[in-house]
Amino acid sequence: MTDLHRLIENFLVDYAQCLDDGRFAEWPGFFDPAHCRYEILSRENVDLGLPAPILSCYSHGMLVDRVTMLVKQTLTYRPMYLRRQITNVRVRLAGADMAVVRANLVVYQSDMEGVSSLYMVGRSEDEILVANERPLLRRKTIILDSFGVDTMLAVPL
């Protein structure tokens, strides 16, 4: 492994581009099919030690289900362009083939009239399997500073 940080950062950027581009069918492919978890929590709950997530997918099949309506475009919601900024990436090895990664996440939305605004602010805490050439998410936890955004759960973060 020549540069773990670069490998991870490219992986996170590819993940964000996939979602920014609306290629939702590809999203589950970023997770380990054998064992994975995707959760969204509020920072308030995390700080108080309350573990209940706002949203949780704890199998690969649930991830596929999660985006089925988006892929088939049968879900009715106001279409918005989202743009995800991944910054402050910090990578630590935990064992021979697992990276524990923390990053900040800021997402902007732009409506069809081209008006942009802040959508959400938070951070991600990921466990990423780096045994093979292509990294795979074992666990992605997104912790929201902004938990008042009602459209938040329409598309993955």
Next chain:
Amino acid sequence: MTDLHRLIENFLVDYAQCLDDGRFAEWPGFFDPAHCRYEILSRENVDLGLPAPILSCYSHGMLVDRVTMLVKQTLTYRPMYLRRQITNVRVRLAGADMAVVRANLVVYQSDMEGVSSLYMVGRSEDEILVANERPLLRRKTIILDSFGVDTMLAVPL
């Protein structure tokens, strides 16, 4: 070339600092004098396959013209501080000496009273010649999620 990603990221940061600092006369120097193109498109048009740009400079001379009024300060416009955030940089080699680079771009404006706000959100897609020590832009395409910003075209992005 020891680290292409670092070379490119430093180049993009230098480009953004040049514009953030208002050193507009230096801006054309980031482009290949022999052959270059600078275009701004709306994401709406790109997604619909409509190639008409909002703004296009397709020679080095046009880039120099573009900033002449800014350099001479004869252009009348409300002065604003801009600050460009380059994130989600993804570098791919295309041939021996050409890098194809995608990045997200978020720009904030601050007026003379120190009030800051979101100015634009979008991405850049660049073709960067890396044959020499100093990279040079062959092509910079900026694709705007925010296309309602009327002051957008006063200064380069």
Next chain:
Amino acid sequence: MTDLHRLIENFLVDYAQCLDDGRFAEWPGFFDPAHCRYEILSRENVDLGLPAPILSCYSHGMLVDRVTMLVKQTLTYRPMYLRRQITNVRVRLAGADMAVVRANLVVYQSDMEGVSSLYMVGRSEDEILVANERPLLRRKTIILDSFGVDTMLAVPL
């Protein structure tokens, strides 16, 4: 030193995480105890060559004093979550063991109801001692594009 840029970027991210997490007692530890300076200036003043800072700490003891009220939680202020985005990091060596670093800084605030907004926009100019394994700040200067934020000085940037 295998990769100075990575060392510095990790250091800046750790600094931001420390403050984002509200671990204020750890903040002075990022500075060289023997000799350090922390200053906040407005961009307007910097551009006009006026050196008066909005805030200045010019010894390690002053940094400790600065956060004492925050650590003891005796300071009365409206609690807000802050999230710092460090981008556009540019590292240059100045002598054998000193790095001169410029970066952009954007901070978001989120209130206890989970409503997020832009808090400040600016840049940092740091002098970082890299003689030892752990970098240490000799000087951190934060230059604000946003100088109208009245709560700005409650917590360090």
